[in-house]
Amino acid sequence: MIKIDKSVKIENSGERYNSFNTHLKKEFGEKVYKIPIDSHLSCPNKDGKISKEGCIFCDKYGSGPIKTGRLKIEEQIERGIERIGKKYNVKKFIAYFQANTNTATSPERLKIIFEKALKYKQIVGISIGTRPDWIFKDHLPVLEELNNKTYLWVELGLQTIHYEGLKFLRRHHSLSDFVKTFSELKKRGIKACAHTIIGIPGENREQIIDTARFLSAMEISGVKIHLLHILKNTDLEKYYTEKKIQLLSPEEYISLVTDFLEHLSPDIIVQRLTGERDREIFIAPEWALNKLDIINRIRDELKKRDSFQGKKLVFSSDIKYPFKK
Secondary structure: OOOEOOOOOOOOOOOOOOEHHHHHHHHHOOOEEEEEEOOOOOOOOOOOOOOOOOOOOOOOOOOOOOOOOOOOHHHHHHHHHHHHHHHHOOOEEEEEEOOOOOOOOOHHHHHHHHHHHHOOOOEEEEEEEEOOOOOOOOOHHHHHHHHHHOEEEEEEEEEOOOHHHHHHHOOOOOHHHHHHHHHHHHHOOOEEEEEEEEOOOOOOHHHHHHHHHHHHHHOOOEEEEEEOOEEOOOHHHHHHHOOOOOOOOHHHHHHHHHHHHHOOOOOOEEEEOOOOOOHHHEEEOHHHHOHHHHHHHHHHHHHHOOOOOOOOOOEOOOOOOOOOO
């Protein structure tokens, strides 16, 4: 078991895990929603700089918005502010540069892209989705400057710490790439969020828990937990159609996510408990489309176990966990 020589201090949020929603309310005094944005950048895992095959699960939209992605960045932001603002009665937003690899360009162009979002007073933060092997030395000053201007997250697609899992997903990056990039971000005080996938063929419960332990030891700021799911016109769809892979049942997924949370440091902000995509491009598993139900069942499972985030993570000192029992 990993031992971490530190104290854990989290205010009681009334929850059994350190949720992003609670964190944002504390940070900004009210609800904040993300606006997904396509920055019109490519991905080196698709354009030939690394590979042309892409990740096995990736759709043609690069995991970004499917309805507004062709619009200019400003139009995407304005539509998002109007639509999400009306739907959820919110006034503050984070511009989430989601599609493809949002550092796959020059530092000069990056600065121009991100500054477009900061022109809007409703935008209180920026989140940048990218690969752990595609933030270079000349990108870091741009990110550091941005971090000094606004509330910033850099989201790194780790997915798993295990070589075989990365190979199956065709990620074409290593765990070492993640460690190097995360270390550079941490040095500059930039919050990093690791994306993880549960349900990778061949990964067992202990390996999934190992990823949680690793992220705890690294002292990552945040984590997103995704379910391996099937989207239209992806290579993963072919595997699924040919019955080469088996997807998790909701019970299996809920149990594994709960295990993951139990071995995750309570310092880490959980930005997501399950993945989702638009129904138009979603194939399976069908139960994953009911996101709220899965989240509620994970919460119920934590309550049923009388458990909470970090309960089974071993630290070198006694810690009082402030989560509601």
